[in-house]
Amino acid sequence: MKALSIFQGRWARLVVATGMGWLLQTTPAQAQCTQLVWQDEFDTPGDLSKWQVYEGDGCETGNCNFGNAELQVYRPGNATVTGGVLNIATRYENTVVGGRTYNYTSAKLYSKQASGALQTFKYGRIEARMKLPSAQGVWPAFWMLADPGNWPTTGEIDIMEAKHKNPTSVSGTIHYDAGGWRYSGRDYTSAVDLSQAFHVYAVEWSPEKIQWFVDGVLFNTASPNTTVGGSWPFNDNNFYIILNAAVGGPGTGFTGYQNPTPPTFPPPPK
Template sequence: MVSAALVLGSMLVGTALGTQAAAAPAPDVSIAATTFADEFTGAAGTPVDGSKWNMEVGDNVNNHERQYYTNRTSNAALDGQGNLVITARRENPGNYNCWYGRCEYTSARLNTVGKFSQTYGRFETRLKMSHGQGMWPAFWMMGTTGGTWPNNGEIDVMENVGFEPNTVHGTIHGPGYSGSGGIGAAYTGPRFADGFHTFTLDWSPNLLIWYVDGQEYQRRTPADLGGRTWVFNDRPFFIILNLAVGGYWPGDPDASTPMPNTLVVDYVRVTDTPGGGGGGGGQITGLAGKCVDVAGANTANGTPVQLYDCNGTNAQRWTRSGNQLMALGKCLDVSGGGTANGTVVQLWDCNGTGAQQWAISGANDIVNIQANKCLDVTGNNSANGTRLQIWECTGAANQKWNAAV
């Protein structure tokens, strides 16, 4: 943005994975670890956590934005309900001066410079968009090395301009492809100000993947640059979260623009391992650090899905396609489309039914949407071969999953 975000009951399978049990010792499989997280919990009116975020102060002549960024809680504060609220206001209480004269608006911009940066991983936010002509929210990243912009690199995980209420953009900027020449794509969906949505970037060497609500919509590799320099390998990036007002791209607010105007952020999370898409999918780990596994790596319809030691086989590599979770070319499925506690899950041909629709919540639950029940390890039993099922969500450890998909 320099110039142009399970409840399972219990039932043992009875037999462990024969092929896996007889296999060579399991490789050392990396499990995604959370490296940065802000859930924005705290009393209403509390400022952001200063150990995680810097509050920028000043205007932005580069983009010809209209706001003056402040460190006041009237522009960025917790709401007491687990959210950060960034508020743009039409005001100038401090007689601030901007590039165009006396500032007309205030807002907030947060960054993690000197407090957090990382190379590769999954970067995600869940937020409810601002709205209206001239509003410009963004969740993005900048390189910490490589010189000045754009040589250091910029990754825009999510940008929205108010005149496109149903569209978000993901873009990269670097030497020879910056500003309006950045390389990216748009995702068109619902009106993003009407509810919370999740915006995710998976970053691996030579690969960037963007998602909205778990739906992949863009991939970028060095091949997309036409010989220009890829600046997104082996370089830490820090995070920026802001709500701009006006600028070259969104244009200025007008009489129709609501003021005050808010960007409501549920969380920002980073893990050290990207999700599915880096070549074959990712693991889903849960109780005792074990994996969601297709018994015997069998692709037949009705094959049990169970808990098993993580071993890196394809029986444990899951990808996400919309609300479906897939392994071995088939879908995670609730047997018979059942919704009762204790209904087991299995592998089945993907068919788009409610039995195969899953949501991954911010609380690390995997929820069957049709049943409104959680993926659950039967009997809270961590033994290899324990069957997975659906069960009312309780928040227990046998329903918590780290889904790198």
């Protein structure tokens, strides 16, 4: 099993797992796209050389809490690689950044750096095998932004977002501009708790459409025919991959309105 791969046709594969974090491993390639163009198997302990591991709270770009009223600060130490797995740990701990106090820490990784190094992609299958976290308020996401980007004009592809404790559903969404910010998405509902085992989350992205899959089951399709005014910025730029686990508070639309009380975590292992 490989951890993160991108195939051309083009396709990418990614795997993430967690009890309180995420783990990346890979899955078998799909038949339509067989040319491997990029992967990270996380088979060297501590090696995150293919990623930019972000540190901060977004305030350095004037976008504190990333515009979502998120409660976490991101720390490189919360992303670890061991045993063929990338783990993104979300912790309840006080951290002060720029005079601002946060009660939660987590991790966020980009497949590109601000300098433009590392990797960006256009079209293909982008796939991850993930075991989702199980904690109230934790907001794991596997997504992509354009490079260069000017959100929402250049678009956003959300391959997987989860918003529930013991999650049984995930969302697949695009964001774009059509006389203002627009988005279109759909939920996948599972018969099982997605935090109890690994599952495969993927998009197949072509010039004409984007399709979302969970364990090979198609649950959403977007195209210029499904967006407002036919807006479709997804042919204009390469995109890079983002992995993160945010913590949503009462003011966070994705988790807070569903879970207005503070996030809770299971006790750490003995």
